[in-house]
Amino acid sequence: xxxNPLIITAAICGAEVTKADNPAVPxxxxxxxxEAQRCYEHGARVIHLHVRNEDGSATQSKDVFAKAIAAIKExxxxxxxxxxxxxxxxxxxxxxxxxxxxxxxxxTLTTGTCNFGNDVFENSMPMIEAIAKKANAAGTRIEVEVFxxxxxxxxxxxxxxxxxxxPLHFDFVLGVPGAMTGTVDRLEFLLSTxxxxxxxxxxxxxxxxxxxxxAAIEKGGHVxxxxxxxxxxxxxxxAQGSWELVKNVTEMAAQAGRPLATHQxxxxxxxx
Numbered sequence: 001x002x003x004n005p006l007i008i009t010a011a012i013c014g015a016e017v018t019k020a021d022n023p024a025v026p027x028x029x030x031x032x033x034x035e036a037q038r039c040y041e042h043g044a045r046v047i048h049l050h051v052r053n054e055d056g057s058a059t060q061s062k063d064v065f066a067k068a069i070a071a072i073k074e075x076x077x078x079x080x081x082x083x084x085x086x087x088x089x090x091x092x093x094x095x096x097x098x099x100x101x102x103x104x105x106x107x108t109l110t111t112g113t114c115n116f117g118n119d120v121f122e123n124s125m126p127m128i129e130a131i132a133k134k135a136n137a138a139g140t141r142i143e144v145e146v147f148x149x150x151x152x153x154x155x156x157x158x159x160x161x162x163x164x165x166x167p168l169h170f171d172f173v174l175g176v177p178g179a180m181t182g183t184v185d186r187l188e189f190l191l192s193t194x195x196x197x198x199x200x201x202x203x204x205x206x207x208x209x210x211x212x213x214x215a216a217i218e219k220g221g222h223v224x225x226x227x228x229x230x231x232x233x234x235x236x237x238x239a240q241g242s243w244e245l246v247k248n249v250t251e252m253a254a255q256a257g258r259p260l261a262t263h264q265x266x267x268x269x270x271x272x
Contacts, residue, residue: 005261006253007222007269009046009171009201010039012242014228015058015088022231024241027052029064033071036079038243039226043250045266046080046106047072048224050087058088065099078263080272082106082143085131089119093130100131103138105272108171111144111158112151115178121147128154132163141272143201144170147179152193167197169270171224174212175205182208184215191219199269205229213249217256222269223249 012026012035019025026032029051036047049072051064069081083099085107100107109132113123135142142164144155158164172190175182180190182204194200203224204212213223226242233239233248253260261269 003257003259004220005265005269006217006258007046007201007261007266008044008246008249009048009082009203009222009224009226010036010044010242010246011048011203011224011226011228012036012039013050013052014226015050015084015086017227017231018056022227022238024239025227025231027054027056029067029071032068033075035241035243036072037075038241039246040076040079042243042247043253043260044079044243044246045261045263046082046224046270048082048084048108048226048228050084050228058091060084060087060091060095060098062098062101066102069102069104080106080263080266080270082108084108085135086110086121086145089116089121093127097131097134100134100138100140104140106270107135107140107142108145109135109142109164110151111146111154112148114147114151114176116147117177125154128158129161129163132158136164141270142169144168146170146172146190147174147176149180149190149193152190156195166195167199167271168195170194170198170200171203172200173203173205173224173229175208182206182212184211187212187215191221203229206232207235209245210248210252214252217249217253217258225249
C-alpha cells in the first residue's frame, strides 16, 4: 500500500449528463461553486470543470468559464481548477480551447480519437498539437486524458516532438462505451506503458468507478470521481451530488491507510 498523498479530482458536471439523468447535476456558476465547495470539504483537491449554458447544453465559452471559475474560487480559493479542452463531441478546436484564453492553471488534453457511445470523439494529431500549443502558450499544466491504449503512445510522440513537457500526468478514463473497458487488468496494462516519472489518475465510468478508485488507492495513483462519470451511488440509487462520490473515496482511503493530499501537496505532486 502506498503512503503518498492521494489526490481526489471531482468531475462535477461533464458535458453529456443532464438534470434529467440526475437532478443534482450543476449547470449555473453558483450551482457549480456550491458543488465544488462540497467536494472540497469532503476531500477533493481538483475540480475537473465543464460548463453549461442556461438550458443545460454544453459550451466552451470563455465568458461562461470565467463566471464559473470566479464563483468557485470565491467559495474555495485553494482548490485546483482543471478546465476541459475536450468540450463536447463535435466541437471544433477553436471552440474547445476557449477556456485557455483565461490562462487556467490546469487543463486536459485528449491524445487520440475513439468511439464515444454512438458518436466519435475526434482528436487527430493536428488537433491535439494545436490544443497543446495553446495550453503551453497560456502557461497551463497539461493532464493527458487517455480513453484507449494508443493515446499513451501519442502522448509520448508529443514529448519527443517537444510539444508537451515531462513529467507527464495521465488520467485514464476507462469504461466509456466504445473505448477501453474499465477493468483493473486494463489499468495495469496502461500503467506498464507510461514513463517511470509520470503520475496518474484513474476515472472509472459507471459501474467501474469505485473498483478502479480502490485499485488506484492501492497502487499509489490518484482518483477522479463525479457525476460526469457516474450518476449513481449504488445500483439504482442516484448520488446526491459528486460530493457523495468523493466522500466514498475518502472513506476508502481512510480504510486503506492512504492519506489525502492537502492543496499544497496536490500542487507539488501535479507540478502546478
